[in-house]
Amino acid sequence: MKFSKSFLLASVVSTALLSTSAFAAGVHPETGEKLADDQTFTYRILDEHSSFDPQVNEDVSGSEISRNLFEGLYSQDNLGNLVPGVALSHTVSDDRKTYTFKLRDDAKWSDGKPVTAGDFVFAWRRLSSPELASPYQWYAELMSVENADAIVKGEMKPEELGIKALDDHTLEVRLTKPLPYFAAMTTHSSTFPSPSWAIEAHGEAWTKPENIVSNGAYKLVKHVPQETAIMERNTHYWDNASTIIDKVETLVINDENIALTRYLAGETDRTEIPAGQFPRLSKEYPDQAVVFPRLCSYYYTFNLSDSGPEEFKDVRVRKALAYAIDRRVITEGVMQGGQFPAYTFTPAVTAGFEVPxxxxxxxxxxxxxxxxxxxxxxxxxxxxxxxxxxxxYNTSEGHKKIAIAMSQMWKQKLGVKVNMSNMEWKTFLNERGNQNFELARGAWCGDYNEASTFLDLMDSESGYNDGKFANAEVDQLLSDAKSMTAPQANYTRIEEIMATEMPIIPIYHYTNVYMMNAQLKNWPIKNAEQNWYAKNLYKVAK
Incomplete structure (x- = not known):
C-alpha cells in the first residue's frame, strides 16, 4: 500500500451524514431496507479472550472486542482500505520517517472526556514498557518507532519513545527507518488509545465493566468470565448517530457442535461451522452458510529451544514429519471448508505477496x-x-480432529508414536510461550496485510517466535525488507530458508466458514484481515 505525502481520509467517510430520521422510520438510510426492531448482534467465540486491555490482549477474539470498545488512528472499510478513526489524515516527512496525524476534535471517551493525542502517547508508551510486559510489546519495535528497541530491552525510559503530542489534536510519530505500510499498522488493537486516569485509578481492574472507559462505538456493560461479554452503544462516540447495532453479545461456547445447535435454535447470529460440515450445511442453509479466504495460517511449531527435545534439533526429523502430512486429506477430508493446503507460512491472499x-x-x-x-x-x-x-493443542473439536489425522499419518507412514494432549486456551498460551512443549499447534492471523506480519514471527527476537527458531540470514532479510518498496525477493528467500530448515509445519491457510444469520448485513467478507466493526453492521426485518 503506497501513500502520497499527504494522505487525506476525511472525505471517505459518508456514514456521519446518514439521516437519523431514516432510522426513526425503521429503514436503512442508504439501502432503504426495512430494519429489524431488535438490533442485537450475538456471536460465538471458542475461548475466553485474553484481556479487554488493548495493550494486553493477544488473541483474535479479544481484538474483535477491542475494535468495538476502542478506536485507533485508522480503521478499515469492507475491502480492507484505511478509513478515518480518531485520525482524519496524516502527512509524511520527505525522509518518510516522521508521521504527523491530525486528530478529529469531536472524539470522546465513554465518560465524556475528549480523546487527545496524549491518550495515544500514553498507550504507546504502555505498549513498549517493560513494566506492563505486554505480549505485544514487540509490536512497537515492529513499527520501527524511534527508541522502541531500547525501551523494550529496558535500556531507555518509555518517555523517550518516538511519539509526541504536538497539541491535543496533532500526534507526531518518529520512525528509525521508512516503513511503507506504517499507517496500515495503526489499525491493530495494541495501538489504540488508553485512558490514563482510569488505569491510574483502578490498576488492572480498570477493564471491569464498572470501571472501564473506552472511546469506540460501544462500551462494556457486562462480563461473566468464560460465559459472556455484553457491549452497548457508547452515546459519546462521535459517530453514534450513524450506528444501527445497539448491543453486541459474545458467548463463550467451547464445543463447535453445541455452538451450531445453539445457532440453529436462534441463540446466536454467527458461529463457526464445525469441521467437515460445510458441504451439508451449505445445501440445507444456502443463505446462511458462507465461506471466504482469511489472512491466517494454521501450523505446528517445533520447540527448538534448549528445553526442546533433542530429536527436533535434527532437521531431517523436522522435514520428515512435515513431508508426511497429506494436507489435502486435512483440507478436503477433515475440514471441508475450502481451506488451502499450505507449504509456505504466508498465505496467497496476502497483499502484494507472490507465493514462492x-x-x-x-x-x-x-x-x-x-x-x-x-x-x-x-x-x-x-x-x-x-x-x-x-x-x-488448545481445546477444540476441530483441532483434535486435525491432530488425530496428523498422528495417524505419522504412525502409518513412519512408525512414529505421538502422545497428544489438549489445554485450555490461556494455559496453552502460557505453556507454548514459555517453551513448555515439544510440538505445539500454532495459528497466526495477520495484524496488517503485508507478508512481514507472518514472516516476522521467524525473527529470532520476535515475542511470538515460540519455537525459538534462530537464523541470522532470516533476521537480516527481515530487517532489510522493512525499508524496501519491493521486498518480495527477501520474502521469497525467507520462505525458502523455512522450507529448508522447517522450524514449523505449515498445514493450511484459512477460510472463514460461518453460519451467519441471513438478517445480518454488511459483513466485510472481502476484507482478508476480517477486521469487522459492529457499528457498520445492521439487521433487516424478516
Missing part, C-alpha cells in the same frame, strides 16, 4: 512420503527405534 515455489510443494504426496521415510531412517529412527514425542 518451494521444492516439496511441487512433489506428489507419494514422493513426499518416500522422502520422509528416507530422512527419518537416516536420522536413526526405525521400527526398532521409533520416534516418539508429545504434541499439544
Amino acid at each position: 515455489n518451494v521444492d516439496f510443494a511441487g512433489w506428489s504426496q507419494k514422493e513426499r512420503d518416500a522422502k520422509a521415510k528416507e530422512l527419518l531412517a537416516a536420522a536413526g529412527y526405525t521400527k526398532d527405534n521409533p520416534l516418539e514425542f508429545d504434541m499439544v
Whole structure:
C-alpha cells in the first residue's frame, strides 16, 4: 500500500451524514431496507479472550472486542482500505520517517472526556514498557518507532519513545527507518488509545465493566468470565448517530457442535461451522452458510529451544514429519471448508505477496512420503527405534480432529508414536510461550496485510517466535525488507530458508466458514484481515 505525502481520509467517510430520521422510520438510510426492531448482534467465540486491555490482549477474539470498545488512528472499510478513526489524515516527512496525524476534535471517551493525542502517547508508551510486559510489546519495535528497541530491552525510559503530542489534536510519530505500510499498522488493537486516569485509578481492574472507559462505538456493560461479554452503544462516540447495532453479545461456547445447535435454535447470529460440515450445511442453509479466504495460517511449531527435545534439533526429523502430512486429506477430508493446503507460512491472499515455489510443494504426496521415510531412517529412527514425542493443542473439536489425522499419518507412514494432549486456551498460551512443549499447534492471523506480519514471527527476537527458531540470514532479510518498496525477493528467500530448515509445519491457510444469520448485513467478507466493526453492521426485518 503506497501513500502520497499527504494522505487525506476525511472525505471517505459518508456514514456521519446518514439521516437519523431514516432510522426513526425503521429503514436503512442508504439501502432503504426495512430494519429489524431488535438490533442485537450475538456471536460465538471458542475461548475466553485474553484481556479487554488493548495493550494486553493477544488473541483474535479479544481484538474483535477491542475494535468495538476502542478506536485507533485508522480503521478499515469492507475491502480492507484505511478509513478515518480518531485520525482524519496524516502527512509524511520527505525522509518518510516522521508521521504527523491530525486528530478529529469531536472524539470522546465513554465518560465524556475528549480523546487527545496524549491518550495515544500514553498507550504507546504502555505498549513498549517493560513494566506492563505486554505480549505485544514487540509490536512497537515492529513499527520501527524511534527508541522502541531500547525501551523494550529496558535500556531507555518509555518517555523517550518516538511519539509526541504536538497539541491535543496533532500526534507526531518518529520512525528509525521508512516503513511503507506504517499507517496500515495503526489499525491493530495494541495501538489504540488508553485512558490514563482510569488505569491510574483502578490498576488492572480498570477493564471491569464498572470501571472501564473506552472511546469506540460501544462500551462494556457486562462480563461473566468464560460465559459472556455484553457491549452497548457508547452515546459519546462521535459517530453514534450513524450506528444501527445497539448491543453486541459474545458467548463463550467451547464445543463447535453445541455452538451450531445453539445457532440453529436462534441463540446466536454467527458461529463457526464445525469441521467437515460445510458441504451439508451449505445445501440445507444456502443463505446462511458462507465461506471466504482469511489472512491466517494454521501450523505446528517445533520447540527448538534448549528445553526442546533433542530429536527436533535434527532437521531431517523436522522435514520428515512435515513431508508426511497429506494436507489435502486435512483440507478436503477433515475440514471441508475450502481451506488451502499450505507449504509456505504466508498465505496467497496476502497483499502484494507472490507465493514462492518451494521444492516439496511441487512433489506428489507419494514422493513426499518416500522422502520422509528416507530422512527419518537416516536420522536413526526405525521400527526398532521409533520416534516418539508429545504434541499439544488448545481445546477444540476441530483441532483434535486435525491432530488425530496428523498422528495417524505419522504412525502409518513412519512408525512414529505421538502422545497428544489438549489445554485450555490461556494455559496453552502460557505453556507454548514459555517453551513448555515439544510440538505445539500454532495459528497466526495477520495484524496488517503485508507478508512481514507472518514472516516476522521467524525473527529470532520476535515475542511470538515460540519455537525459538534462530537464523541470522532470516533476521537480516527481515530487517532489510522493512525499508524496501519491493521486498518480495527477501520474502521469497525467507520462505525458502523455512522450507529448508522447517522450524514449523505449515498445514493450511484459512477460510472463514460461518453460519451467519441471513438478517445480518454488511459483513466485510472481502476484507482478508476480517477486521469487522459492529457499528457498520445492521439487521433487516424478516
